Amino acid sequence: MAWDFETDPAYQAKLDWADEFVRQEVEPLDLAFPHLQFVPLDGGRRKAIDPLKERVREQGLWATHLGPDLGGQGYGQLRLALLNEILGRSSWAPIVFGCQAPDTGNAEIIAHYGTPEQKERYLRPLLDGELFSCYSMTEPQAGADPTQFTTRARRDGDDWIIDGWKFFSSNASTAAFLIVMAVTNPDVSAYQGMSMFLVPADTPGIKIVRNVGLYGEPDNEGQHALIHYDGVRVPAGALLGGEGQAFVIAQTRLGGGRIHHAMRTIGLARKAIDMMCERALSRETAGSRLADKQFVQGYIADSYAQLQQFRLFVLYTAWEIDKYNDYKKVRKDIAAVKVVMPTVLHDIAWRAMQVHGALGVTNEMPFFGMVHGAAVMGLADGPTEVHKGTVAKQVLRDYRPTDDMWPTGWMPRLREQAQEKYAQFLEHEVGNQ
Numbered sequence: 001m002a003w004d005f006e007t008d009p010a011y012q013a014k015l016d017w018a019d020e021f022v023r024q025e026v027e028p029l030d031l032a033f034p035h036l037q038f039v040p041l042d043g044g045r046r047k048a049i050d051p052l053k054e055r056v057r058e059q060g061l062w063a064t065h066l067g068p069d070l071g072g073q074g075y076g077q078l079r080l081a082l083l084n085e086i087l088g089r090s091s092w093a094p095i096v097f098g099c100q101a102p103d104t105g106n107a108e109i110i111a112h113y114g115t116p117e118q119k120e121r122y123l124r125p126l127l128d129g130e131l132f133s134c135y136s137m138t139e140p141q142a143g144a145d146p147t148q149f150t151t152r153a154r155r156d157g158d159d160w161i162i163d164g165w166k167f168f169s170s171n172a173s174t175a176a177f178l179i180v181m182a183v184t185n186p187d188v189s190a191y192q193g194m195s196m197f198l199v200p201a202d203t204p205g206i207k208i209v210r211n212v213g214l215y216g217e218p219d220n221e222g223q224h225a226l227i228h229y230d231g232v233r234v235p236a237g238a239l240l241g242g243e244g245q246a247f248v249i250a251q252t253r254l255g256g257g258r259i260h261h262a263m264r265t266i267g268l269a270r271k272a273i274d275m276m277c278e279r280a281l282s283r284e285t286a287g288s289r290l291a292d293k294q295f296v297q298g299y300i301a302d303s304y305a306q307l308q309q310f311r312l313f314v315l316y317t318a319w320e321i322d323k324y325n326d327y328k329k330v331r332k333d334i335a336a337v338k339v340v341m342p343t344v345l346h347d348i349a350w351r352a353m354q355v356h357g358a359l360g361v362t363n364e365m366p367f368f369g370m371v372h373g374a375a376v377m378g379l380a381d382g383p384t385e386v387h388k389g390t391v392a393k394q395v396l397r398d399y400r401p402t403d404d405m406w407p408t409g410w411m412p413r414l415r416e417q418a419q420e421k422y423a424q425f426l427e428h429e430v431g432n433q
């Protein structure tokens with residue numbers, strides 16, 4: 001009987017260390033250096049953050065998503081989930097622990113598909129946390145449906161020339177390189193006709209037209225770039241994986257990224273519950289504490305139950321990834337986790353906000369940011385609706401249609417069969433007595 005919900009004591013000790021470290025040292029970075037996680041370190045920030053990274057390395061918790069060949073511990077996804085739920089409390093924590101999106105996913109695909117030269121040039125510094133990367137896939141006219149992408153890469157001698165537009169390329173303005181998805185053969189299906197390129201950010205022809213911000217951020221100071229690739233020339237060695245492999249590579253990347261977001265969301269939602277409970281116990285109105293009001297008790301109970309269900313689902317999915325070591329096999333559950341994630345965070349953050357009254361909606365508390373973050377989660381890495389479609393298709397694979405006029409579960413026939421089966425034990429009753 002291998003089901004086990006306990007963490008081994010040695011790793012639990014590391015988690016306890018991480019929990020204390022994140023609360024004491026890392027969460028304050030969110031307030032001291034807000035929104036600067038993806039700006040390369042210099043000056044005071046480097047002095048503050050490098051020693052923290054060093055302490056993480058000393059604990060063997062740096063980049064734990066990686067195998068030992070890439071400088072990680074090879075802990076696997078389940079252990080990463082337990083760590084990530086701690087890191088989810090702070091925007092800076094993934095940077096300090098060397099496991100921030102989108103760089104984790106980008107590192108993963110370079111590790112998987114990159115040539116030795118590409119690994120040396122991009123992967124090493126990425127894993128050392130010394131540079132940032134950008135994943136440039138979505139286009140202004142098409143996001144959820146990559147078959148509609150039009151950004152084109154054409155051969156010119158040994159080089160490729162990339163032309164087109166990309167939208168929502170996160171961190172493009174601070175990234176050292178971009179991973180660009182482009183059509184290399186328009187004559188075959190998009191699934192075989194697109195390729196990925198590793199493009200240094202200073203390559204001539206990359207024009208960041210706008211840095212789009214999320215709601216509430218100042219104009220043109222956001223992190224999500226609209227980019228015009230205008231005759232961007234790269235050598236043959238910039239191709240990542242084989243020609244036509246972009247879809248396969250994208251699936252590898254996004255599978256991992258989605259589950260990592262979910263792991264961190266557990267931590268963020270738990271933080272909202274912590275704050276809701278403290279407030280409920282501390283605030284009195286109409287003759288009793290908020291904690292004594294049944295509506296508020298309902299908020300707390302619903303939030304606890306919702307988070308527990310979500311957490312177990314995420315941990316189970318992480319366990320499946322470790323077991324099968326094949327994202328395709330776990331696709332259904334990764335997509336289902338992605339579907340549930342925005343609702344869990346939204347509902348819990350919303351209740352916590354409500355329990356805080358007017359203070360809850362101010363910029364002095366984090367709840368509105370969480371609610372907004374939940375909305376973003378329903379889009380980034382693919383809209384909820386698309387993932388629901390994936391889940392449904394995968395679920396339906398396990399079923400077959402019936403050609404009978406009545407469904408298999410039609411009860412009159414089942415009853416007849418059941419009565420036949422147990423005829424010898426059934427008493428024959430007559431009339432109404």
Ligand SMILES: Cc1cc2nc3c(=O)[nH]c(=O)nc-3n(C[C@H](O)[C@H](O)[C@H](O)COP(=O)(O)OP(=O)(O)OC[C@H]3O[C@@H](n4cnc5c(N)ncnc54)[C@H](O)[C@@H]3O)c2cc1C
Binds near residue numbers: 142167376
């Ligand atoms: C904060 C953030 C960061 C991002 N970072 C990156 C990044 O770094 N790199 C990158 O390439 N992209 C990034 N994206 C883009 C993201 O991947 C796209 O937003 C997403 O794929 C959806 O594409 P779209 O916005 O064009 O919406 P559309 O494709 O236009 O879809 C709009 C809506 O239509 C509905 N819809 C679409 N398809 C279906 C369907 N099949 N069935 C039912 N309904 C459907 C859904 O309601 C969907 O929300 C980011 C997005 C956000 C919000």
